Amino acid sequence: MSVKRLALVVAALAVGIGACGGDTTAPSNSSASSISLSFSGLRALDPATEGVYEAWIVDGAGAFRSAGRFASGTAATLALPSAASNGREVWITVEPPGDNDATPSAQRLLRGTLSGNRADLSIVGAVTQGSLTLRERPGQFTMFSPSDNALDGYPSYEESGVWLFNMQPRQTDQGDMWVRLTQLGDGWTYEGWMVRDIGQPNAIWLSYGKFRPDYTGAVNSRDDTGWGPYSGVLDFRTDGEEEFPGDDWISNPLGYPLPTGLSLPLNLRETTTAGAPRWTHVITIEPGWNRGEAIGSERPFIIRPYQDPFGDGGPGIPRAITFRPENVPTGHAELK
Amino acid sequence: MSILRRRRLLAACVVGLACTDGPSAPRTTSETDAGLWHTWVLGSGSAIRPAAPPTDLSTQTKQELDEIVRLQGARTAATDSLMHYWDALPTAPWHALTLDMLEFYWALLPDVRPATPVRSARILALVNVAMYDALVATWDAKYAYMRRPPATADPRVRSLVTVGDVPSYPSEHAAVAAAAAAVLAYAFSFDDTLRFHRMEQEAGEARIVAGAAYRSDVDAGYAIGRAVAARVIARANSDGSSAATPVTPPTASWAWKPTPPKRVKDPFDPMAGTWKPWTISSGDAFRPEPPPLPGSTRFAADLNELLTIGRTRTTAQADTVRYWATDAPSSRWEVFMDDEIARHQLGPLHAARALALASTTMADAMIACWDAKFFYWLERPITADTSLKTAISTPPFPSYPSGHSTQSAAAAEVFAYLFPDRADYYRQKANEASVSRVLAGIHYRFDIETGEALGRKVGVAAVARARSDGSP
Numbered sequence: 001m002s003v004k005r006l007a008l009v010v011a012a013l014a015v016g017i018g019a020c021g022g023d024t025t026a027p028s029n030s031s032a033s034s035i036s037l038s039f040s041g042l043r044a045l046d047p048a049t050e051g052v053y054e055a056w057i058v059d060g061a062g063a064f065r066s067a068g069r070f071a072s073g074t075a076a077t078l079a080l081p082s083a084a085s086n087g088r089e090v091w092i093t094v095e096p097p098g099d100n101d102a103t104p105s106a107q108r109l110l111r112g113t114l115s116g117n118r119a120d121l122s123i124v125g126a127v128t129q130g131s132l133t134l135r136e137r138p139g140q141f142t143m144f145s146p147s148d149n150a151l152d153g154y155p156s157y158e159e160s161g162v163w164l165f166n167m168q169p170r171q172t173d174q175g176d177m178w179v180r181l182t183q184l185g186d187g188w189t190y191e192g193w194m195v196r197d198i199g200q201p202n203a204i205w206l207s208y209g210k211f212r213p214d215y216t217g218a219v220n221s222r223d224d225t226g227w228g229p230y231s232g233v234l235d236f237r238t239d240g241e242e243e244f245p246g247d248d249w250i251s252n253p254l255g256y257p258l259p260t261g262l263s264l265p266l267n268l269r270e271t272t273t274a275g276a277p278r279w280t281h282v283i284t285i286e287p288g289w290n291r292g293e294a295i296g297s298e299r300p301f302i303i304r305p306y307q308d309p310f311g312d313g314g315p316g317i318p319r320a321i322t323f324r325p326e327n328v329p330t331g332h333a334e335l336k
Numbered sequence: 337m338s339i340l341r342r343r344r345l346l347a348a349c350v351v352g353l354a355c356t357d358g359p360s361a362p363r364t365t366s367e368t369d370a371g372l373w374h375t376w377v378l379g380s381g382s383a384i385r386p387a388a389p390p391t392d393l394s395t396q397t398k399q400e401l402d403e404i405v406r407l408q409g410a411r412t413a414a415t416d417s418l419m420h421y422w423d424a425l426p427t428a429p430w431h432a433l434t435l436d437m438l439e440f441y442w443a444l445l446p447d448v449r450p451a452t453p454v455r456s457a458r459i460l461a462l463v464n465v466a467m468y469d470a471l472v473a474t475w476d477a478k479y480a481y482m483r484r485p486p487a488t489a490d491p492r493v494r495s496l497v498t499v500g501d502v503p504s505y506p507s508e509h510a511a512v513a514a515a516a517a518a519v520l521a522y523a524f525s526f527d528d529t530l531r532f533h534r535m536e537q538e539a540g541e542a543r544i545v546a547g548a549a550y551r552s553d554v555d556a557g558y559a560i561g562r563a564v565a566a567r568v569i570a571r572a573n574s575d576g577s578s579a580a581t582p583v584t585p586p587t588a589s590w591a592w593k594p595t596p597p598k599r600v601k602d603p604f605d606p607m608a609g610t611w612k613p614w615t616i617s618s619g620d621a622f623r624p625e626p627p628p629l630p631g632s633t634r635f636a637a638d639l640n641e642l643l644t645i646g647r648t649r650t651t652a653q654a655d656t657v658r659y660w661a662t663d664a665p666s667s668r669w670e671v672f673m674d675d676e677i678a679r680h681q682l683g684p685l686h687a688a689r690a691l692a693l694a695s696t697t698m699a700d701a702m703i704a705c706w707d708a709k710f711f712y713w714l715e716r717p718i719t720a721d722t723s724l725k726t727a728i729s730t731p732p733f734p735s736y737p738s739g740h741s742t743q744s745a746a747a748a749e750v751f752a753y754l755f756p757d758r759a760d761y762y763r764q765k766a767n768e769a770s771v772s773r774v775l776a777g778i779h780y781r782f783d784i785e786t787g788e789a790l791g792r793k794v795g796v797a798a799v800a801r802a803r804s805d806g807s808p
Contacts, residue, residue, distance in 0.1 A: 142443075149447035154526070167443060168436075169662045170671070174655070176662040177443070216651040218658065220728075240598075243729055316440045 032335035041329035042073035057087035106187025121331035139179035145248040147231035158315035160265040163246030168318035207298035208247035257296035279310040370685040371476030374805040381476035422542035423497035430516035456664035461699035468692035470515035478503040487547035506556035513539035514561025575612040600732035609707025614696035619707035638780040646725030660772040697798035701746035726777035741770035741787025749795025
């Protein structure tokens with residue numbers, strides 16, 4: 001290659017790189033004194049039970065410097081720390097209730113790389129591992145109640161349970177029984193819910209447990225409540241050893257609190273008087289510290305990427321899990 | 337739309353049939369001599385030949401033509417949808433439904449057990465044999481009587497589906513429907529069996545309104561189907577599968593014991609090796625040599641291989657494991673068969689023959705495999721070394737030989753015979769199925785090697801029968 005030709009190539013590369021707009025090496029504006037944040041898909045947290053948001057400027061060496069805490073889920077303006085002049089990234093964390101230390105928690109919620117003074121914030125690389133995005137077609141959930149099959153056979157109370165596995169594997173991308181979910185960072189876990197009258201003031205959120213996919217993304221182990229507290233099985237956390245998350249709501253021999261208005265066995269095909277399904281299946285992403293919530297007191301966190309009406313299909317009918325990007329928080333940061 | 341119908345349509349969509357409004361129509365091939373092909377439960381295709389149909393000029397024929405004209409005049413969108421749905425290979429909807437049912441009950445294992453690996457293969461064989469024999473009997477009568485389809489006999493009748501040049505009496509869709517519905521009702525007697533019979537009625541009515549069949553064609557088809565089903569069910573009732581003989585595992589240290597995580601105490605179908613096979617002489621006809629036992633070099637080497645895999649298993653390997661662990665292995669191969677039937681545009685008789693041949697072969701393979709499993713009672717790797725990391729739960733029955741390996745090797749031989757252009761592909765598929773069990777950590781390599789050898793013997797025996805079954 002001639003010297004002239006080489007010079008042209010180098011120049012072209014330089015132009016190309018400069019035009020990318022994603023220059024991750026440029027430090028932030030050293031004259032900036034504040035950071036302005038705006039979000040969608042967030043809401044204010046309850047400091048007593050959910051913690052608070054905290055903004056961080058991360059430098060090229062990976063050091064985190066706090067820009068302060070805030071409660072709003074829509075916008076915040078914070079003073080920049082004095083040592084933030086060489087910031088490369090902006091992170092938003094959720095600091096657990098009572099956490100007063102100066103280090104970021106494991107609940108890293110949003111992340112963005114500064115380009116000039118601005119950064120688009122997303123959960124990628126914060127809630128999720130590496131550069132993984134949330135899966136758009138994870139698979140299916142289905143209705144039936146296996147915890148009494150050994151005793152009562154099939155069918156028995158098949159409209160009283162929900163389980164996370166692919167009843168019609170051939171309809172799924174993976175072609176097998178296992179739902180696939182994006183691997184999460186250490187501070188987060190998935191949680192499955194059945195919600196009655198979602199969106200209404202009197203909505204009832206019933207958790208069927210928390211779970212994480214394995215290293216391949218497959219959801220191939222039971223959730224933290226096994227068959228569930230309302231399955232009628234006394235040792236519900238360990239009996240059954242299902243390979244799938246899910247719960248049955250058949251009976252309550254251990255006397256756990258059951259929300260007012262519900263009776264067992266549950267009818268997940270229940271409809272309103274107008275014929276609309278009352279139950280909705282939701283998968284949320286929860287802070288890891290929520291593990292161990294008292295049964296009956298579980299509440300959903302703000303990240304609710306999968307939501308589907310349960311519908312009127314019978315036991316075993318596959319129900320696709322639908323990705324709802326509007327329920328996943330995003331944000332923008334600007335240094336001023 | 338009923339739940340069952342939604343499931344059916346769903347299943348039909350995924351077996352390789354075009355699914356805009358319903359399965360696509362098959363290429364019409366006359367297969368005129370198919371009434372002479374060898375049958376499985378009937379003495380011959382002519383054994384249950386019905387009486388002759390009404391003549392063209394008879395009052396009954398005239399009334400039936402008037403009925404079709406009236407029905408066609410009162411068609412609705414729902415009628416057309418059903419008509420189009422049933423304008424497919426007569427076996428296709430029933431095969432899809434059977435797979436759908438098995439897939440559903442596979443998810444209920446181990447507590448509810450109609451769809452264990454062996455029982456899944458048995459049910460598929462029963463349904464496919466019933467459909468095939470019903471079609472052979474139908475073809476015998478069709479070419480004995482040579483009745484023209486109504487759409488070609490009366491200008492008032494429109495041909496709303498592909499009619500072709502096959503005689504209409506008896507209706508093949510009705511015959512297959514009655515045979516399949518009755519066998520499914522037998523196999524899933526605890527389910528809502530009325531759904532099967534409603535579907536059976538739909539099939540017949542759809543063919544009448546389409547101008548493809550007279551009501552007397554459909555009635556004669558139903559009669560043939562029910563007669564065949566009665567014979568299939570009689571065979572099923574005497575095949576040994578209902579015997580509940582208690583078994584006790586040997587107490588030797590190497591013997592099978594319940595496996596984590598569920599530790600199911602009662603293994604699946606311990607007597608299946610004694611069930612009546614379709615082609616091979618008995619379950620022990622090809623019984624393999626004993627497996628290597630703990631303490632032997634081979635056992636140690638193969639167990640060590642699994643320990644290594646457990647530490648290094650990749651995502652791609654885990655996905656292969658999961659693919660083959662989803663559904664009974666026979667169901668996977670039945671889907672492959674649907675793909676080939678569509679790819680080769682087989683006519684109804686050839687399609688039904690292929691289905692019956694493959695499924696009886698796979699049923700025999702499982703019988704032979706289960707004979708060896710419960711003759712040798714070898715423990716699973718996970719109990720030989722509890723530190724082993726498996727990719728999936730170990731199924732609750734002995735290890736040696738591998739059911740996936742036996743069944744897939746047998747199936748591959750049949751596929752190679754039926755579709756020689758894809759012989760290598762299916763033998764590779766069989767190898768993939770086989771190796772997936774080692775990658776899963778639930779079978780020793782000697783399990784799969786022995787299973788493959790056993791399966792090939794069963795497959796060769798099945799192909800030998802097929803070569804002389806009278807089909808071209």
